[in-house]
Amino acid sequence: MNQEISIQAADFSLADEVALLEQDNAVDGAVVTFTGRVRNNNNGMSVSGLTLEHYPGMTEKSLANIIDIAKSRWNIGRVKVIHRIGELNIGEQIVFVGVTSKHRHDAFAANEFIMDFLKVQAPFWKKERTEQGESWLDAKATDDAKAQNW
């Protein structure tokens, strides 16, 4: 089992995840975390929650591949990626990326790289619950552009 990737319905604890990244790890002085949460609006529509679908098996393979590329490009220590699936409400955590490194720029760059590629390559799909009912989110062209910048 890949300890670096977890796809789960349950919530996660930022503190616990960072504690694991830092445990017995006195060489890495820098820890960068990204946490993504359900916002209360999207394109001006009021959102009450999300349902997250994914493609089991491909999700893990795709994230492992993104992490491998990040490790080859930057000098990073430990990595953890968590993505939640199922029903989520406003304010709930959706995704966590944590990266440690000796020098801070590596952790910043690798973390943002992982998020940018997760956004365009990892098979997750969001369905929003709004006042107008449920609807699948459209992918954003800006996300493709960001990934292509690396």
Added chain:
Amino acid sequence: MNQEISIQAADFSLADEVALLEQDNAVDGAVVTFTGRVRNNNNGMSVSGLTLEHYPGMTEKSLANIIDIAKSRWNIGRVKVIHRIGELNIGEQIVFVGVTSKHRHDAFAANEFIMDFLKVQAPFWKKERTEQGESWLDAKATDDAKAQNW
């Protein structure tokens, strides 16, 4: 008192700080944190701890100025910067920067910007305790170069 900046001898809780950044804040979907800790080595020398000196008054002013510039350059929500002073041991947290934003790139960029300028403008000085006794850390030319890249 500026709620965004805290210079303190006491340790801090990453979870508590992130909870404050997210509290009653359903508009920002992204939270990026940086945590810097005391590493066990520097230039190959084994380090047992640090003493952090600062310039009270100027420290706060300098950090407030850096945060203002970050807010003018990126569309960010909340910011928190914590820097510890006094005696610190291996593995202890030294510095925390937390930034929230609607779109993740703003939080990533602003967070790294704040760290890069804190490194070259905020009046903190580290004295290391090594096997060879105590010695003041030298500033790194790479830190100047990083700040100039923005």
Added chain:
Amino acid sequence: MIKVVFFAALREQLDCSELTISSENISTVAELKQQLASKSEQWRTLFDNTSLLSAVNHDMVDGTHPINAGDEVAFFPPVTGG
């Protein structure tokens, strides 16, 4: 046989999450897509969507990618996680 899976909006619009199809006469993803499109007018419309993505055995691929018996092929809209 080829296992074909569908996700998200596509799965709902097809009202189908998975099917199996003979691997005869299918050597690429594009050929599989053609064959699925021929099932009905609705399927044709949905598979004519150029933004549709495809994966073979959990790797994202394009239409020229070869398909062999026993492969798992997936079709889905652009991803929106994170």
Added chain:
Amino acid sequence: MIKVVFFAALREQLDCSELTISSENISTVAELKQQLASKSEQWRTLFDNTSLLSAVNHDMVDGTHPINAGDEVAFFPPVTGG
């Protein structure tokens, strides 16, 4: 009068964290530095260090910056926090 403060390695090498000096004949940071350097050979060596940074009233400034009576001027080595 001008309040002058020193930090970190410079403070230790001077064995002084703070002094006050008359603002007469001092109109810039560079002039203040000159006057401090004239106190002894050791002070001269330390203030000749071009990497030394200076701040007036908590803002980082260069040698051309004006100084007025009542200002707080600081000298210190390049910072190493974070």
